[in-house]
Amino acid sequence: MVVAIDNFFGCYLLYSRNSKYKGRTYIGFTVNPERRISQHNAGASKGGAHRTSGRGPWDMTMIVHGFPSDIAALRFEWAWQNPKRSRRLKHITCKTRKESMFQYRIRIMSNMLTQTPWKKLPLTVQWLKQEYAVDLTPPPPNHMPIMYGPVSAKVKKHKINKIKNQLKTPCLSQQNVPTGNCDSNLLHTEILNSSLDENCMSLIDRLSLKSMVTQSKSYLTSGTCCTLCNVPLPVNVENAPSILKCPNESCNMASHLLCLAKHFLSNKLDQLLPVDGYCPSCNDSLLWGALIRQSNGFHSYLKMHSQIC
Numbered sequence: 001m002v003v004a005i006d007n008f009f010g011c012y013l014l015y016s017r018n019s020k021y022k023g024r025t026y027i028g029f030t031v032n033p034e035r036r037i038s039q040h041n042a043g044a045s046k047g048g049a050h051r052t053s054g055r056g057p058w059d060m061t062m063i064v065h066g067f068p069s070d071i072a073a074l075r076f077e078w079a080w081q082n083p084k085r086s087r088r089l090k091h092i093t094c095k096t097r098k099e100s101m102f103q104y105r106i107r108i109m110s111n112m113l114t115q116t117p118w119k120k121l122p123l124t125v126q127w128l129k130q131e132y133a134v135d136l137t138p139p140p141p142n143h144m145p146i147m148y149g150p151v152s153a154k155v156k157k158h159k160i161n162k163i164k165n166q167l168k169t170p171c172l173s174q175q176n177v178p179t180g181n182c183d184s185n186l187l188h189t190e191i192l193n194s195s196l197d198e199n200c201m202s203l204i205d206r207l208s209l210k211s212m213v214t215q216s217k218s219y220l221t222s223g224t225c226c227t228l229c230n231v232p233l234p235v236n237v238e239n240a241p242s243i244l245k246c247p248n249e250s251c252n253m254a255s256h257l258l259c260l261a262k263h264f265l266s267n268k269l270d271q272l273l274p275v276d277g278y279c280p281s282c283n284d285s286l287l288w289g290a291l292i293r294q295s296n297g298f299h300s301y302l303k304m305h306s307q308i309c
Contacts, residue, residue: 007293008032008153009073010065011080013105014040014058015132021055025101029077031070032153033063033128061102061132063151064109066123068289076118083108088115106134113140120275122289126151143276143287227280228259244291246279253281257295264288 008031016024026049030036037060039047052058067073083089092111095104112118113125113136125146127133133148140146224233233243233254244260246253255263264277274288 008065009067009070010063010151011067011073011077012036012063013061013102013109014052015061015102016052016055017057017059018055023101024055025105026052026058027077027081027105029070029073030063033060034152036060059132060128062106062125062127062129064113064123064125065151066121066289068121068293072121076112079112080105080109088112102132103134106136110136110138110140113144114138120273122276122287141275224254226255226259227253228255228263231256242295244295246282246284246286247290247294248279248282248284251279251282251284253279255280260291261288 009029010031010033011027011029012033014026014028014037016022016026018024026040028036028040028049037058040049040052040058040060041056042048044050044053064076067076079086079089083092089108089112092108095101099107113123119141123140123144125136125140125144127146127148128150130148136146224235225231226233233256242257244255244257260277260280261274263280264274265271268274276285276287278284279286
C-alpha cells in the first residue's frame with residue numbers, strides 16, 4: 001500500500017542500475033518522490049539532475065522524511081552530501097576499500113540520525129525497495145520508525161490563481177534556500193514546481209490561507225479547558241497553533257502548547273525541547289513534531305501499520 005503524506009519534505013538516495021554506471025549513487029531533496037524519480041530517469045531536459053542524466057535507470061532506494069520544512073530537509077541533504085564539510089559529521093571515517101558507495105552513503109545517514117539537531121526531529125526512514133534494505137548502524141532513535149514500501153506526497157487541488165491574489169505572503173519560490181554544493185538550479189526548480197503546480201499549494205501559501213480564515217470559525221468547542229492546567233482554551237482558528245490536540249479521534253485531549261511541552265519533559269531533565277511523550281488522557285505515544293505540524297493545519301500524523309524496527 002502506498003502511504004500518502006501531507007506537507008512532504010524528504011531526502012532520498014538513488015542507485016543506478018545501468019551496467020556502465022552500476023553502483024553510482026545520488027542524494028537529493030524532493031517534495032514529491034514519484035515525480036522526482038520520473039524526472040531523474042527522463043533526463044535533465046525533463047527536470048532531472050545533470051549528474052543523473054543518461055546514467056539511468058535509477059532506483060529510489062530509500063527516503064528520510066518528516067522534516068518540518070523544506071529548509072530543514074535541504075540542510076540535511078547538504079550534510080549528507082558533504083559529511084567532511086559538516087562540523088557535526090567530522091567524526092565519520094572515510095569510505096573503506098571494502099565498502100561500496102551505497103553502503104558508505106547509508107552509514108553517513110545512519111550517523112546523522114543520531115546527531116543533533118536531526119535526532120530530535122520526528123523523522124521516518126522509509127525503504128522504498130525491499131531489496132536494498134539493510135540494518136542501520138548505529139540504529140536511529142526509538143521515536144524514528146523504519147518503514148517499508150512506496151510513499152507519495154498527498155496532493156490536494158486548490159484554486160491557485162484565485163488564492164494567490166488574496167495572499168500577502170510571498171510565494172515559497174521567491175525565497176532563498178540553502179543549496180550547499182548541490183545543483184542550485186534543480187533545487188530551485190523542485191521548490192518552484194511544488195509551489196506553482198496547478199494541483200498543489202506551497203507550505204507558506206497554505207499557512208497564509210489558513211491565517212485568512214475568519215475568526216468566527218470554531219476550532220474547539222466553547223468552554224473546552226486545557227487537560228493539564230484546566231484553564232479555558234481559546235476557540236478561534238487564529239489561536240490554533242498554540243493549542244495541541246491528540247490525533248486519536250476517540251481522545252478529547254486538548255492543551256496549551258507549553259503545558260504539553262512541560263508534560264513531555266517532566267521525566268527528561270536533560271532535554272530542552274520535547275521529542276516525544278504520552279498523551280495525558282489516552283496514554284498514546286505521540287511525536288512532538290507531528291503534533292506541531294497538525295496544529296498548523298496539516299494532517300501529518302501517521303499511524304504506523306508497517307513493521308517498526
